[in-house]
Amino acid sequence: MTGKIAVIIVGCALFATAAQAKDHPGKEEILKDGYQGPKTCEACHPGKAKEFLGTVHWKHASKIDHVDNINPDEEHGMKDRIYTMCNGNDIVNNLKEVPPNALGKTKFTGCNTCHPGDHTSDVGSTGPQAEQAIDCLICHSSKYDFSKRKPVKDKDGKVVMTQDRSTEAAANIGRPTIKNCMVCHEAAGGGAMIKRGFSMTKEAEVHVTKGIICVDCHKVKNHKFPTGRDPNNWAHDGIYMTCTGECHSATPHTDADYNRHTAKIACQTCHIPKTGGAFSKDFTKWEKQSNGFYEPSTLKREVNETAPVYAWYNLTVKNTPQFIGPKGSRSDGKSKIYPFKIFQGKAYFNKKNGQLLSMDFAPPIANGDSLAGVASAAKILGIKDYEPVPGWQTIYFGSNHQVSPKNKALSCANCHALNGVLNFKELGYNSKEVEKLTNPELYFEKLLKLQQENE
Amino acid sequence: MRKIFSIVMIMALMLFTSLAVVKTASAEELKMTGTITKIELAADGKSATAVLKDSKTGASVTITITDDLTLDKFKDKRIVEGDEIRTKYEKSGDVNTSKMFKKTAGC
Numbered sequence: 001m002t003g004k005i006a007v008i009i010v011g012c013a014l015f016a017t018a019a020q021a022k023d024h025p026g027k028e029e030i031l032k033d034g035y036q037g038p039k040t041c042e043a044c045h046p047g048k049a050k051e052f053l054g055t056v057h058w059k060h061a062s063k064i065d066h067v068d069n070i071n072p073d074e075e076h077g078m079k080d081r082i083y084t085m086c087n088g089n090d091i092v093n094n095l096k097e098v099p100p101n102a103l104g105k106t107k108f109t110g111c112n113t114c115h116p117g118d119h120t121s122d123v124g125s126t127g128p129q130a131e132q133a134i135d136c137l138i139c140h141s142s143k144y145d146f147s148k149r150k151p152v153k154d155k156d157g158k159v160v161m162t163q164d165r166s167t168e169a170a171a172n173i174g175r176p177t178i179k180n181c182m183v184c185h186e187a188a189g190g191g192a193m194i195k196r197g198f199s200m201t202k203e204a205e206v207h208v209t210k211g212i213i214c215v216d217c218h219k220v221k222n223h224k225f226p227t228g229r230d231p232n233n234w235a236h237d238g239i240y241m242t243c244t245g246e247c248h249s250a251t252p253h254t255d256a257d258y259n260r261h262t263a264k265i266a267c268q269t270c271h272i273p274k275t276g277g278a279f280s281k282d283f284t285k286w287e288k289q290s291n292g293f294y295e296p297s298t299l300k301r302e303v304n305e306t307a308p309v310y311a312w313y314n315l316t317v318k319n320t321p322q323f324i325g326p327k328g329s330r331s332d333g334k335s336k337i338y339p340f341k342i343f344q345g346k347a348y349f350n351k352k353n354g355q356l357l358s359m360d361f362a363p364p365i366a367n368g369d370s371l372a373g374v375a376s377a378a379k380i381l382g383i384k385d386y387e388p389v390p391g392w393q394t395i396y397f398g399s400n401h402q403v404s405p406k407n408k409a410l411s412c413a414n415c416h417a418l419n420g421v422l423n424f425k426e427l428g429y430n431s432k433e434v435e436k437l438t439n440p441e442l443y444f445e446k447l448l449k450l451q452q453e454n455e
Numbered sequence: 456m457r458k459i460f461s462i463v464m465i466m467a468l469m470l471f472t473s474l475a476v477v478k479t480a481s482a483e484e485l486k487m488t489g490t491i492t493k494i495e496l497a498a499d500g501k502s503a504t505a506v507l508k509d510s511k512t513g514a515s516v517t518i519t520i521t522d523d524l525t526l527d528k529f530k531d532k533r534i535v536e537g538d539e540i541r542t543k544y545e546k547s548g549d550v551n552t553s554k555m556f557k558k559t560a561g562c
Contacts (some may be wrong), residue, residue, distance in 0.1 A: 290510035
């Protein structure tokens, strides 16, 4: 009991020092002269705005060389990709007002609401005007008033994103917190927890209990964000990261039995035993909501509610209209077994060339007419020759957060028992090997000893 | 002295949580989608009530929110009056306690 209390007190003390980070040196200046946007920051941090325009967070795209069937000289990302988690992109779903629904109500919709610009300076824009349109405070302020950030029509009837540019918000600057990042990341994929069941709370991610936040792992330099190799997160700032490197070694366990596995099994496989979020959507069928608007019908799950799918992954991606997911095999010498969050989505394919079509969501949001959405998107993209036929696509998302406490990590019997989580046969082991890999001989003595110690 | 105080606090907290568990056992869980007509934060910032107008029936329902993530969204106005919310809550006597409180969003 006393031990526990001590831990709680120490924990609080740590938390308190973390929370008392010292004031930003620019505070006095900003309070005195007010905030005029990025140029205020640039008085002391020259070049930051221009630098930001070159990153994925501004461009929603980058060159990509690990994915099949795309030109490595072109840039792709949320700007122009088409898949069935969100069957559109920044181009066809450019921020706009939807036509009135049956109740006469209208609203704004568009993928680029998750862009730190003002929509006049939009995804990928450049030049001095774009530099001054950046919302630095959305990531850096701890006093941002989010009711001031919303799509509205300006006096010329153009849809713009407003920002909180108050002196109050600008005077409270620091490193981005979990909350700053989650403004956009929480609702990726069409609402909170939809795409991956992504949650950065103490309950959902063990690192948060140690006070570790997004930017402690994602060590951002000059606004280049390191990222991993999720097969459905293509765009990158040219810096890759994984669990090992600065934070952990490839053999972090005192128990050699676990270290022996890390050559063939990714850390995530044992340490992120569950995934979550929506597992299927149908964009051909929109459901009417009580407010008169429609939404793509979606089968949802909470954070950590779904068993992942395990597959060999060599960090390159198979990309076809029906499938976007990991490439790799047991024998290529490069792959490891990774956990994935699997998703299946239904949308329209072009019968003429087999390609997946995209959809402008404005028409179906208003009246449920998904084919009108396809027609509108085709018009925006200049596609004339198409014949929409419904079909399914399977996509694999990486499962790289929601690390569980170590006592919930997969242990010997979770994999080597007959009802273990891995399907050894599908993973390419022959029947003789499977017999060996599912023989209690592998772990019996060890687990018995552990059990005795814990009794 | 400080230590004793924290022990008392922990005891109180434990008692409170065990009571809370007993209480929820008899509650029923309900769902609704509605527009917020009023948000009121408690002075200590540890709870809030939101009045929602049910999009289906037009009835007003008052919901008590205690989870930190949602409270934080009230404080920095990520959720404001006029927003449409999808909620799951537990009804126990006159009190509706939120179990989920999310802004509705298309894709």
